[in-house]
Amino acid sequence: MNKLLLALTFLLPFSTIAQNATSGNPPTIAAYxxxxxxxxxxxxxxxxxxxxxxxxxxxxxxxxxxxxxxxxxxxxxxxxxxxxxxxxxxxxxxxxxxxxxxxxxxxxxxxxxxxxxxxxxxxxxxxxxxxxxxxxxxxxxxxxxxxxxxxxxxxxxxxxxxxxxxxxxxxxxxxxxxxxxxxxxxxxxxxxxxxxxxxxxxxxxxxxxxxxxxxxxxxxxxxxxxxxxxQLPEPGYKAREFDPRIGYGGIEYFDYATPVSQPIIKRYISRHRLEKKDPKAAVSEAVKPIVYYLDPGTPEPIRSALMEGTAWWNQAFEAAGYKNAFQVKLLPADADPMDVRYNLVQWVHRSTRGWSYGASIIDPRTGEIIKGKVTLGSLRVRQDYLIAQGLVGNFDTDTSHVAEMMQMSLDRLRQLAAHEVGHTLGLPHNYIASTQGGPTFGRASVMDYPTMVAKVKGAGIDLSDAYTKSIGDYDKWSIIWGYQDFPSGTNEKQELNKIVQQMHAKGLSFLTDQDARPESSAHPATHLWDNGNNAVEELKRTMIVRRIALDHFTEKKIPAGTPLATLEEVFVPMYLFHRYQVEAVSKVLGGQTYTNALRGDGQAVLAVVPADEQRRALDALLATLNPQALTVPSFLLKSIPPRPFRYSPNAREVFKRRTGMTFDPLGPPEAAVGMTLRLMLNPERCARLVHQKLFDPAQPGLDDVLDQLIKTVYKKPLDKTYAGEISRMTELKVAEQLITLALNKDADGTTRDLAHRSLLRIKTLVEPGGLSSLASYGLITHLIRQYEQNPTQVPAASVLPAPDGAPIDPGQEWLEALGGEPACEWVR
Incomplete structure (x- = not known):
């Protein structure tokens, strides 16, 4: 009897729940x-x-x-x-x-x-x-x-x-x-x-x-x-209006309560909430400092390098009048990295090298950043070490030069950490910064994409100044503008405008992703992975560094006991050491300098690059097609065998080849030639060259560029050497590229016409009895005739692509946020 009573007592709550549910009265939460x-x-x-x-x-x-x-x-x-x-x-x-x-x-x-x-x-x-x-x-x-x-x-x-x-x-x-x-x-x-x-x-x-x-x-x-x-932030955050002259991401929305005489689209920046304890003081502690936490799974010495690079931002907040307002700590063992209270720098592993990201969770209502989240790919440091290995490596012993190579890699990690954290503070890329802030090598912002500054020292290469060691001047001004806490009663708009004017007076400005793409953009000073205040001079210097690296390339670039076939991975970034500077110089052709000027702010608005500078750029680009500059050192041709068993290469990290398993001596030259021609003959660049000469006959036009290209490429005497074969390959690639340009229905009409005329000129040079010594190279004649007779049947140009670049010398961002192509590391 007692057992039955106990069972009925136990079942009663569940019976009540069932009755309540059946009767339409839901049970209590406690009961359920x-x-x-x-x-x-x-x-x-x-x-x-x-x-x-x-x-x-x-x-x-x-x-x-x-x-x-x-x-x-x-x-x-x-x-x-x-x-x-x-x-x-x-x-x-x-x-x-x-x-x-x-x-x-x-x-x-x-x-x-x-x-x-x-x-x-x-x-x-x-x-x-x-x-x-x-x-x-x-x-x-x-x-x-x-x-x-x-x-x-x-x-x-x-x-x-x-x-x-x-x-x-x-x-x-x-x-x-x-x-x-x-x-x-x-x-x-x-x-x-x-x-x-x-x-x-x-x-x-x-x-x-x-x-x-x-x-x-x-x-x-x-x-x-x-x-x-x-939980959404407490009220009190003051949104700051966006100014296109200084870079900040943020929010946009339509405000239909706006008077008709004013813009209906409102733009505000994204930033952390930061307030001075004493807004009237020149220097004050923050009411609540911004604290970033590093993933404790990051190994040493990388951990210390990342913490140091992240901490650079305190220099910028000090310039804005804050004391110890930006701090870096190791994530406590009992903290959950998903907790919104922790801004996090996370160390992430992948099977291949890849991008790093600076992301933020923001309040979509105001733009306030609630949590910053940085993702750093662990294989990036190995790629930087590989580049240092190609530049200064000399494994007489297993440890020789290791400290020097590791130091450059850690310097790069410091800059990378600062860069990605900068995104989580609200800052986009500033790709013009590498031409500002220094007499030769501008380092105005860690928000640029830097490549290492490798300097010639005697007969060798010096990497001691490869990367910046601190935050840049532009970074300080951007934080001053975005995070300055003004006393009550201040005309904030006027004070912010003064900050921008002071920044401009220092020779600093802002241009970003849309201004930096090598194919479509036109500003000659705004580019990814370039160096130097003058793109043309830096390409010349880079070609010297490249030559030294190739001339000193021996089997000692890899440790003893390493398969010789793996020399190719170290060789790739050395052979293509000039790739990004070629991209930068190509933008000088048909280039235009401009600013994000506001009416009445006194900035120069728009100007075509001077004619003499464009001609210097053309000469520098044509020099990269010189067969002597493109030959692979004979040592390497004898030292890179097919891959041994279980050492299959990552095909993206080595040169493509037309020779099967064996190293193709024409593969690297073809990739380099294709890179230069693709940039020089980009349809949008060609159209700008056509148009600039219409308005100023003193400027080089597309006809001048094509004339110089043909004279440079098709003047070589018949040569049955390795360099001669590179010349023949180059001549074929120029013809193929011009056919592609002439058949491009989206290209400017005059551009297509000039490409067509150039093909007819090349035909006269290479036909039997023509002026060129290449009459025996009948394929060019055949392709041009096919283009004339049945252009739709001309086979598409086939150029061996270069191995993957970025982040070969580091980087990507804004991809998800702005729908851009890979080359961006900022997601919001």
Missing amino acids: TAGMEKQPGFLTFYWDAKKGKIWLEIDKFDTELLYYPTLASGIGSNDIGLDRGRLGQEHIVKFQRTGPKVLMVEPNYQYRAISSDPLERRAVEESFAQSVHWGFDVVAEEGNRVLVDLTPFLMLDAVGAVPAISQTRQGTFRLDPSRCALYLPHSKSFPQNTEFEVTITLTGDSPGAYLRSVVPTPTALTMRQHHSFV
Whole structure:
């Protein structure tokens, strides 16, 4: 009898729950969650171990909070981009209840009415769509609190792994719910944020090469994705309007309450909240300093280098009048890196070298940065060491020159850490900085992409000044402008304008990604991986450094006991040491200098590069086609055998070849020639050359460039040597490139016409009886005749591409944020 009574007593609560549910009265939260593990915090939740579910308690209705997903554990492929710590897009969301249902709604902050009139605000809200991320059924409630099943929402592919795999052509994958589960060690609640993590598995057929190289069973790809719900910042942050003359990322939105006489699009910068304890003081401590934490999984001596480089930013905040306002610490052992309270510098491993990123989680309403997140790829330091190895390596013993090479690599890591942290402070790239801030080598900003400054010292190369050792002058001015805390009553707009004018007076300015691409952009001083105040002079100097490196290239570039075939990996960045400076000089042709000038600010607006400088650039570019400069040293031709067993090369890190397994002596020259010709004969550059001569006959036009190109390439006497074969290859590639240009329907009409006329001229040179000694090279004649008779049937030009460049001499960013091509390291 006692046992029966005990059983009835035990079953009574569950019977009551069932009756309440049947009658339409949901049970209490306490009754429903009896026996579950409770996690109180910003959003309280319960872990139901029997069902493997997360039950979320909601007591904040119509209260906005921040939601964003993260990739907690990645797949290790730079090409796919699904890296550990990758941040997803942030969303402002709120829970809204309708009867037995709760919707998670995202308001549309792209379109607003900043007005005190509720009807004006409502008109805008109802004109544009919102987004409902999920709908939850209420299973229990108590007072103004309800309980919902959060599990199905958490099991989504929140970071977009499936489309990322598809876009990189790695197969068609889908989420397999049977192989997904909650990951409890990283599901917890904090005072300001609540975190959930799940193990998800994607399954698919025919996985691509990138996946096959990193996943143990490529048809089953398992990773962990993270979901963060974060309390929005307290009021008090003051948004700062964007100024295009100084670089800051940020937010944009339409404000339909704006008077018609004013711009409707509002632009504000992204920055951390930073306030002086005493805004009137020239130097003051911060109310709350900005603290960055380094991943303790980073090994020494890399750890110390990253902490030092990150700490450089305190120099900039000191210049802005703050004392110890920017700090760097090691992440405590008991801290969770997903906790929104920690700005994090994370060390990430991949199977191949790749990009590093500076990312931020911001408040989309105001632009305030809530959390900075840096991802540094661990293989980058090895690539920098490899470049140093090619420049100064001499393994007489296993340790000779190692300290020098390692020092350059660590110097680069310091600069890289400062660069990526700069992105998380709100700063984009400043690619004009490498021409400003110094008499010869400008180092005005760590937000530029630097290549190492290798100086000639006697008969060798000196790397002691390869990279900057501190923050740049532009970086200080940008922080002063973005983070200065003005006393009450100050006309902030006037003071900010004064800061920009003072910066300009120091010879500093800002131009970024859109101004720096080697093919389409035109500013001669704005480029990636270039050095020096004058691009042409630096190319000449770089070619000297390259020559020294090649002349001193011996088997001692690799340690004893290393397969000689691996010499090629060290050789590649030496042979192509000039590649980025060639890109920079190509922008001088048809180049235009300009600024992000505002009306009335007194800046020079736009000017064509002087004719003499353009002609110097043309001469420097044509010099890179000299066969003597392109020959591979005879030592190397005898020293790079086919790869030994189990040393298959990464095809992206060595020269492509037409000779099968053996090293192709024409592969490197063809890659270098193709690089120069592609840049010189870029259709947009050609159009600028055509147009500039129309308005100023003293300027070189495309006709002049093509004339010089043909005279340089097609004047060589018949030569059956190695250099002679490079000449013949170059002549063929010029003809093929001109055919491609003449047939490009998107190219400027005069550009196509001049390319056509140049082909007819080349035909007269190479035909039997022509002026050239290359009459025996009938392929050029055949291609031009085919172009004349049936242009649609001309085979596409085939040029061996150069091995992958960036980040061969470091770098990428803004890719996800701005939809740009790889060459950007900033995601927001």
